[in-house]
Each structure stands twice: as structure tokens, then as C-alpha cells.
Amino acid sequence: MSLPKSFSQSISELEDSIYLNHLDRKTRIRLYNLLAREYSFVNQVKSINNAEKALVLSKEIDDSAGIASAYRILGSIYSQNDNHFQSLEFFLQALDIFKSRNDSLGIANVYVSLGHYYKRLKRIEEQIDYHEKSLIIFRSLGNKSRIGVATHNLAESYLLGGEFEKSRELVKESIQINSDLNKLSVLSSCYNILGKLEYKIGNKDSAIINFEKVLEISKKLGDKSQKLATVDALINLSDIYYELNQNQLMLDYLKQAIDYSNLTLLDDELSVIYLKLIKYYVNLEQFDSLQFYLSEFQSINTKRKDLQLNNQFELIKSVEDSYYLQKVNDKLEKSNLIQATRLQLAYFGIISVLIIIIILVWSLYINIKKNKKLARQQMIIQTQKNHLEKLNNTKNKFFSIVAHDLKSPLNSLKSFTDILSDHFDSFSKEDIKNFSNEIKTSVGNAIKMADNLINWARIQMEDVSVDKITLNVAESVQPIYALYRNIASKKDIDLKLEIGENLKICVDQNQLEFVIRNLLNNAIKFTKRGGVIKLSAQELNDKVEIIVEDNGVGMPDQIKENVFKLESKHSIRGTEGETGTGLGLMLCQEFVNLNEGELLIDSEENKGTTIKIRFDKAL
Template sequence: MKQLILYAICLSAAISFAQNAKIDSLTVRLAYQNQDSTKVETSLLLINELYKIEDYNKVLLFIAQTSELSKSLNYNRGLAETTFIKALINNKQENEVEAVSNFETARTYYTSVSDTLGIAKVNNNLGVIEIQRGNYKKGLQNSLSAISIFEEKGLKSELSKAYNNLADAYYNTGFVDKALQYNKKALSVREELDDLEGMMYSLKNLGKLYAKKDDYRRSIDSYERMLMLLDKEDDKSIRGEILPSLGKSYLAIEDLDKAADYLREGLKYSRNQKDELGVLKSLNAIGELSIKNKRLKLAEGQLLEALKLARKLDNEEELLYNLKLNRDLDSTRGFYEDAFNWQNQYYSLKEKLDKEKEASAKIPESTIEEISETPTEIIIPQKLEKVEDTLTASPEKSKQDLLLMYGLIAALVFVTALLIFSYLKSSKEAKSNKAFAKENKKLALKNAQLEEVNQVKDKLFSIVSHDLKDSISSIKAFLDLLKDGGISKEEFNELIPELSENANNASSLLFNLLNWSKSQMQNLQPKPELFNIQEIFQIKISLIEKKVNDKGIILIDESRREFVYADRSMLEIVIQNLITNAVKFTGKGDVITVSNQDYNGKVLICVEDTGIGISEENQKKLFNAKKNFTTIGTENEKGTGLGLTICKDLVELNNGRIWVESTPNIGSKFFIELPKAPLSE
């Protein structure tokens, strides 16, 4: 091993010596060359060598000299290369504005000399910057157009970087499948190049992505392949980062012995390197391992240390994991009140992180797919041409036309004034009466609208309050069972997650109700936003899972990720009412299916059931505000008769429509059609 280290040091020294010798040779050659394009090319070679060793001060000095010479020679290739390298340095120094400006200038120069490879290199870098800025469509188009050129020319080194950059961009924007795809491509190219450092980076990313998709076997394979490369290089500096992740994947597949080996080793390395994040990740995972092995006192100490570290580092992802583990620990120990508190903290943080994640999804996945599957062309700046307008009419004709126009305007003004005077004089009283009548009509219309709005609000509060009452009643029932000894501690322990979920739902409903009363009392106006409809389905389905299981109903979720432009709070009320109604009117063995799809450029939402159905006569009463129509459910469930009426009002307020298709004893389908984007004015 010592011989190998000595060999590596000698090799590094030899490479450094050779590099310095090359720089010295280029510097001497440059000094004796004439002021022509040959000198520019030599200078570019020297600039590239200095850039490799990151001597940016010298690079920028030579760039300034070479740019001046290139300008005097009108040598655009020299200007393109120097500006491109300057942009790379700006980017490394996190000077984004200068980097973008120089990249775009370099692209213009590359375009002038028809250098498609140069344009592709610029586009690749600009693509990553645009994606980081949130300009996903433009960024992805740039990156993909660059990749198509690199693939065409078989430039493995450039492809390696481009695939990696695109994989990182997809991961940071939440598109895990696309990130996996490009990390695999990057790994394949890096294996061909025998790029060990690049291979390790790609394998680490693959391990993380597979774990995110709960594909732990492949996650383990990726991490272990990376560890093999680390062993070959005798480089253990990042083992502390990988080992906790590998141990956690083994933990997920219940291989506790291997999980223990990797997690303990990871904690040891992280402590030795004073890597607090590595220690945090290791402690959390070891805490979970201790809970699984029933070593609860040990788990308490590990999770307490991890909790302090998570808060110190402000790492919300690991904090969320820690809160969940503390909840599980106290549930196992029978400390139900503490478990309930951990559960509340967990859901509060989870809700915050989910909102942040939703806010970061600035572009729908369908758009990403569209960009990815569209054949890419190299992106170059368009040339602007000036078009001069010419006046062909003679001066005499123009003068005559001008006089004629003035005459017509004067006549029009005179006639208009005469008509206005005549009208005012002859019908002053009639106009006054008409204005008075019009004002009365407006007041009557406004009163009617206010009355309608108040009715809608009353219905809305009735629905939300009804749901709130159900959640609180459920919580009270659990607590009464415990108080009266109706369930054992073990049984209560199993019910704690459901109890906490009900408390969280009640809190959420109450919060929505209070917010609604605060923001909507003056006027029932929607506050539309772009959000993922699949998340609403998942949340609302979780609320009725117990009822579905109790009634023996089969619930199928065929929803998919799709963005709707509407008031989220309003649509949550609508979806909850439709799903609750489906459960109400179905029985054992019946099927409820929720789905959504693109329909004529809009989102079509469907809640379908195989329940008792609705007669044609009753269908006409469903959405009628004046009828207040209600029927008894399959288990004598009662309703307010307001649900579908308020649903109709809320859907229409969001520029949508709702309707039903139903056959008695066959089932019902409730459809909602909503826009995917703001309606154009």
C-alpha cells in the first residue's frame, strides 16, 4: 500500500512538472511570435493550460491581451474562445450575471464562424444556469440541443459533463425518473472514459435516486459499486457520506446485520472527520435500527443527539425523519402523550416541506416530457434586420389629404356638439328619471348578488363544520375508548397514527374555515393558483380510508400528476364532498375510482362508483340550490343536502363545470372540468 501511495505521489509530481514545462514552453514561444492569428492560437493554448491548473488571474490577463489582438485582426474565433473561457471563470466564481453575458457574447462569435461545437458548449453551460434560475423550458432546450451535437460528434468528455449537468438539473427540479435516465447515461460514458471520479459521483447519485424511488436493491448495488472504486483508490474521505445511506437502504429491506455494520462504520468515519451532517444521518439511521432491535434506551440517546444536530444544522429533511422515529419510539414504549406531540410536530413540518416542494414545481411534468421528446436543434441568436419605410405619396397629394381630414374632423365635432346640445335640452328630465331607475336596478341586482353570496357562505360553513364535527367525534371516540378501558395500551398504540391524523385533519379544516371567514367575508372570490390535483386526491382519500375499509369498499386511485389552475381550498372542499358521497352510496364489494385526464386542453376529474346510482328525476335536483335535496346512504348515513350545491357554486367560480352521469343500480360518475392555466383575456 505504501508503494502504491509513493507511486501516486511520484506520478502526480511528474504530471505537474510536465504541465509546468508545457506552460513555460508556450510562454516562450508566444514572446517571439508576430502579431497575427498564429499568436492568437498559441495564446489560446496557453490560456487553456493555465485554466486547467486554475490560475485564473493569469488566465484573465492573457485573455485581455488575446482579445485585443483578436479585435485588431478581426479574428472572431479568438474572440469566441477567450470570451467563452472568461464566462467559465465567471461561473466558477458565482458571478452569474457576467457569466451569462459572456456566454451569450461567445455564442454570437461562434455563430459568426459557424462553429457548431462552440455553440453547443455555450448552450450546455447556459442551459444549467437557466434551469438554476427557474427558466426550465429555455434551460432544458439549451442543454438538450448541446447534447445532440456532442452525441453526433462522439465527444465523450463533453457528453459526460452534459449528461451530469442535466441529471442534476432534473433532480433539483423534482423529476426523479429523468434524473435517473441521465445519471445512467453519464455513468456509461464515464465507464468508457475510465473516469473513476466521475463514475463514483454518478453511482452516488444513482444510489440516492433509487432510494428515493424505494428501489433499495438497486440503491444498494450502486452504493456498493462506488465503495469498490473507493477501495481501489484507497480514498476513504467520502465513506462517511456513503455508509449511512447504504446502511439505511439495508435497513429498509430488513437486513439488520448488514445495516448495523455499515451504519456503525459510517458513524465512526464521520466522527473522525468531524462531519456533523454525516454524524446526523448515521445517528438517525442507527436510532431506527435500535428501535427495530428493541434497544429502546439506546435509541433514545441516539435520537436525542441527532435531534440536537438536526436543529443546529437546520436540516429539515433529517429533522422530519427524526421526529417520525421519536414518535415510533415513544409509541413502542407506551408514552402515548409524547408520541402524540411528536406526531403533531412531524405533520406540521411535513406540511411545510410539502408546500415548499409544491411551490418549487414551477413547470408541469408534461411540459418537461414535451421538451425532452422534441427533436432539438442548435439554439443560436437570431439576426435582426432593419427595414426602412418609404413614403411614395407626392407632397401635393399628402397636403390635400391632410386638409380634407381636418375639414372632416371639424364637421364631425360641430355636428356632435349640436346633437348633444339638442339632446340635453329636450330630454333633461327623461334622462334624470332614467338614471334614477338605472341606479335602483343596480342596487336591486347588488342586493340579490349579496343575498346569493351569503347563501353560498352559509352552505360552505355548514359543509366544513360538518366535516370538522366528524373529525373531532372520531378523536373523542378514541379517547373515550381508552378512558373506559375499552382498548388495551397495545391496541391504542396501533391507533395513535390514525388518532394523530384525525387531529391534524381537524386542525387543517378549522384553519381553512378561519382563513375562509377572514379572507372571503367581503366577497366570495376565488384565489386561483397552479397546483397538482393528484396531491388533493391522495390527501382526501387518506381521510376516508377507515370508512372505506369498514364498509368493505374497494377504492382505486388512478389519478396522475397534473396541474390545475383554481382556488385550492375550494377544490379541496369539492373533491372531499364527491368522494364522501361515493362512500355514502356504496356498499360491500362496490368500487370507487378516482381519476383525472387531459380533455380538450382542460383537466377532466372523475369520481366514479358502482353504488346505488341516481334516478334521472333526482339527478335534476342534485345541483339545485333551492331544492336542498338529500337521501339516506347505504348504512343510513345522513347528509346536509348542501354538498353538491356548494360544489357547483365553487366549481363555477373557478371557470369550470360539474355534471353527473348515473344509472340506478349500476353506479354514478361525477365529472369536473377545470382550466389548466389562467383564461386569456
């Protein structure tokens, strides 16, 4: 059977070929190594499995070329997962074998892998050295296809090292070779290198032309395009148009880059794109867009970490499985050890069963003793049960609120501090000032939520005292009205005050003021610009009624019916994005109840809300 001359044959075709019965073992080894190389780009666990199969079969027939090829592939996979020590060991083993065979092509290919290895370690000098060595060998062999790849690799290395003229000379040679051979994937990456080179030396027009060529080739190749070159070209085009003050084009290219990265699962590139958009929207102070991309940035970084951990786990598990299977096969070849193993397993099985029975009997005995002791203590426990249940319910409610309401401002605060910590040097003083303002707002929200949570918890624990005094409603409300009139005016809201003379009630002054402040704050939050809020008080039979009325957005029936139920609490943003927890209104009801009052809500969606609190009239 003849093998494909390139890696264009699909994975499914290679997998079908591997099961053909007439294949000799050398051909099967080559197929396993081909599958391992193809899978290294899409499924590293399957890549390792196929490389291990090639390795085992190669050792059985002493096929040193198959062994060396498997080692090279394993080295590449471990390098991609930052297992640099194991990766280098595999590469050096492969290199020793190819040298012992005088296999120049194999040696050069390992040099290519070592060049990529040192690129990941950001060691430019070693990277250049190995790519130069590979190019010298490929030239001596006259292998045009590999020369086209090696000149591309070396051009990229010189670009990273700042040697622009050497990079230009090599990338032009690579473009010519890959154009002649119609190797479009490598060609697109060459144009990307040339575009970055022109961009670095200030030739923006030439850079744009080369990056556009990358996109043209990518469109032509479709699924077989060079993914990293394509998204890199889109990002660089966005940077150029940003410098040219063409922000709409900049955003268009970044959004294309997001779509392409999502489609091709390029999470590292997505992280870079989101960071650029965060910086852009910080400068514009467009906080809604900023918050969205902060959330996306945090999500993709979490995904990257989880994926990296999962890949490493699967990698380790695959190696462990391969090692275990090999050890088992070695044992099964010796019949006397097989019998000994069976007897030993049976012996341990019996011992294990006996131990389990003893543990169960002992546990049963201990449980019987405990049950007798518990029965004697039942009367004492019963008297404490109700109190403990109440404390437990309070604790559960408290932590459910903490988990729900403090999470948002703290997450926002963490996102801003993570970005400032990880990318401090990339932000201007103005950027840092904007971030500081956002952090200040998040901290303020968190403190306000914490205060409300503590007050609520104290009420539930009956740790709040009520110091009632006789108050004149007008005198108590006037300072609060003056404060909130200024706050309302910033939102173009007309806050009116209509309170009758000599209205007196007997309540805790601090708790009354807390209630009035919260009701006015909510009214301002949920009233649109140009709206009207009225704070009034009147005598109603033997009661005094304080009313906060607005023509804001009102409440849907579902929220209105459950507004005082903790398990159904809703956090709703105000008309201009003001944050809130929904806990303030619950605290208002608690404080009103503590002062033997009544709180009533009348609200209609899109028409407004009226909240009334009633207390006994003081004599």
C-alpha cells in the first residue's frame, strides 16, 4: 500500500487504512505515526495513543525510524503542554536515533521541532540556531517543500529577534517557493510575517496589503486555512486602523477576529482581543460595553485554565494507561506469575471481605451504643430544637443573600484588579483613573450591601433594639428631603414635599430615617429622567400615613407579589443602570414591623409605585 505524500489525507481515511488486514508492520507503524501527527493538532490524547502504538510496534520489529518518529511526535505534544523537560528528552532521543542512522531528513525535522520548542520558551538565539541548522540540511537535500517551511520558520525567528532585513530576505524566498508549490497554508503565514515586518518598521500601507493577502488565502482554503495566521492578521489590521483613527474599521476587524477565534477554538487569541476591547471602551468610558467584555475576558481565561488542567489530566492518564497495559502484558507472558497473581488477588479478596464484615459489625455495635445515649439525651435536645432551627434558617438565608448579592460587585472588583495587575504597563494614567473610579463604585456597592446584610441578620437574630421617642414627622423628614432633592435633581427628577403640620408618631428615629432614605433612593433609581416623586404625610383616623409616590417604571405583578419573600428576591437595575440588591425594601418592612407599623405597596408596571407606611398617632 502506498502512503500519502502529504498530510492532506483526512484523519478518517487514515483510521480506515490502519485496519486493513494485508498491511505489513512497517506500513502500520508509519500510519500510526501519521495519525499521531494529525491528531496532535486536534486531540492530543489520541495523538499520544497512536504514537505509543507506533512505539510499541516499532520496538517489536526493531524499526528505529518508527521509534524516532514516535519520539519526535511525543516531544511536540509534551512541549505544547509546557512539560518541557519530558519534551526535550523525547527530542534528544529521536535526534540520537536519526544521527545513528545517518538520516539527514529526520535530523532536520527534529531541528525544526527544537526550534519551535525554544520559541515557546522565548529563547530567540536557540530558536534561530536550530532553524538555521534545519535549513542548511534541507538545502543540501534539495527538498523544496521543506526549504519553503524552513525559510518561513527562520524568517519568523529573525522577525522576533529584530533582524528585519534577514527576515525580509527569507520570507520573500519562502513566498516564492510556496507559491511555486501551491502550498497556500504556509504561504498565508508568510504574508502574515511580511505584514508584521512592514508594520514594525512603519510601512502601514504595505502591511495592510500583506495582511489582506492572508485573509484572501484563508477565505480560499476554508477549513484548511492557517488559523493562527488568519486571526493574527485580523488583530494586526485592527491595530493599524486604530492608529489611523479609523475606529469603526478597527472594531470591525476585532469582531471578525472574535467570530473566527470562536469558530476555530483559539482561546489564547480571544483573550488578547478582549483585552484590546476593554482598553478601548475604558478610554471611551462606555461602561456597558466595558462590563460585557470584562465578563467575556474573565470567562475565556477561566475556560483556558480549566482546559489546560483537563488536557494535562488526560495526558497524564493516557501515559499511565499505556504504562499499565505494557506492564500487564509483560506479566501475562509468564504463566507462573499469572497463577501467582490470581492466587494473591483471591487471598486479598477474602481478607478484604473479612475486614469489611468486621468493620460493619463494629460500626453496628458503636451505633447501638450511640442510639442509647441519644435516647437519654432526647429530652434535652428537644427543648433546644426550635431555637436551633431558627438560628439555622437565619444562617441559610444570610449566606444565600451573601452568595447572590455580594458576588456581582466583588467579581467586578476582581476583574478590574486582575487586569490592572496582569497588564499594568499597557494602560495610561487615564486608563488607570477610569479603572479606579469603577473599583471605587464596586467597593461602595459592596459596602452598602454588607451594611444591609448585617442589619437584616441582626433583625433575624433579634439583636436590634427599638428606642421609641415621640417625633414630629415634618421635622424628621425635612433633612432627608433636602439631601435627596439634590440627588434627584442630578437625574432631572422633581422631588416634592407635602407634609401636614403637627403630625406626631412614636418610633425609633434612626430606623424611621433608614426607611425614608431607602424608599426615596428606590424611587429615584426606578424613575426616568423628567419624572416626579412626591414625599407626603397625612393624618388617617388614629394613624399617621407617610407616602412615597413616583411615576417610574413600576413593578411587574410577579415581583410585586413576592417582593418581601427572601427566596423570590429579585435584583433589578435602575433606569440608568444603578445597582441594587432588593434587600433594602425587606429591611424597610422589618423596621416598620419592629415599630408596630404597617408597610403597603401599590405598583403598576410602566405607571409608577406608591408605598405607604402607617404608625399609630402619638398623643
